[in-house]
Amino acid sequence: MIKSRSSVYIVENDIFENKCGGIRIGTNYSASVIIDGNTIRDHTGPDIFAINSSEMGLTDNVKTEIETMLTKIQFAEERLEYSRTPIITNRNIRRNNNTGVQHPRKAVQIIQTCCSCYRSSFQLKKCSNCGTATYCSKKCQKKHWKKHKHMCKLLHKEYTIQVQMKDTKPVMEPGNVRRFDSSLKGIKDGPKPNPLSTKKFIVKVQSGQEYGCFNPNKMHTLYNRSLTLDIKLSNPELYYLVNECGILAGTALSTKKIFCWASYKCSSAILCIHTDNLPPFQSW
Ligand SMILES: [Zn+2]
Ligand SMILES: [Zn+2]
Known part of the structure; x- marks a missing residue:
């Protein structure tokens, strides 16, 4: 993980089997980064993820969004446009990455x-x-x-986390519009799960804020692709699941997300999140 003001030469390493991927580069301002001659392999997440590299090619509106955000905080003079692009040579071997989530x-x-x-x-x-x-x-x-105790349940071959819908809250107050990062593809599309059916559908579970301390009761957001379901909830088992099996989300550097199969039970009074079989990583 490279961010803030890291000057770093990552040369001739064997980097493997990290859940969140090989090398992740955030906004790094004026320090220089050289990545050369490494083997980056077998990661659950991506090989190299850099928010300001020519490889990533941020769209203009994302750039503007990040810049606007950065002007509001300290070191306004070090805006994204001054962030040095990392040097990533073609001598890095990248093999079998983005393998997706694991049980x-x-x-x-x-x-x-x-x-x-x-x-x-x-x-x-x-x-x-x-x-x-x-x-x-x-x-x-x-x-x-x-x-x-919470991990113990998740370590079973088949386990279902059950959430009482009455203990959850909507993400937005009525009338407010939820905004999503433009890198998410296909969000708001797709079928709407029927609350009266027990058919499984995919949900995304996301941990909140970056750099929070250990707190199994921390709020998570959970939604499906069509946003028919879009809730905030606290559940220690879900906290462990996201922490242990989740992947770093979008351009964030420490918030994690995971996709799971979910289904309704008891006329949608209960939401079941199944951990026996995890769906492939989604683009939304
Ligand atoms: Zn002992
Ligand atoms: Zn146990």
């Missing part, structure tokens, strides 16, 4: 030690519920439960 069981690499004290032992016992987390003792397992 939590794949995304969470459990190292073969006790998950609580990180000691290795020949007598590690598995959590009987998920069969994945390992512990050296009952004491360690008990101590770790507060951290593990």
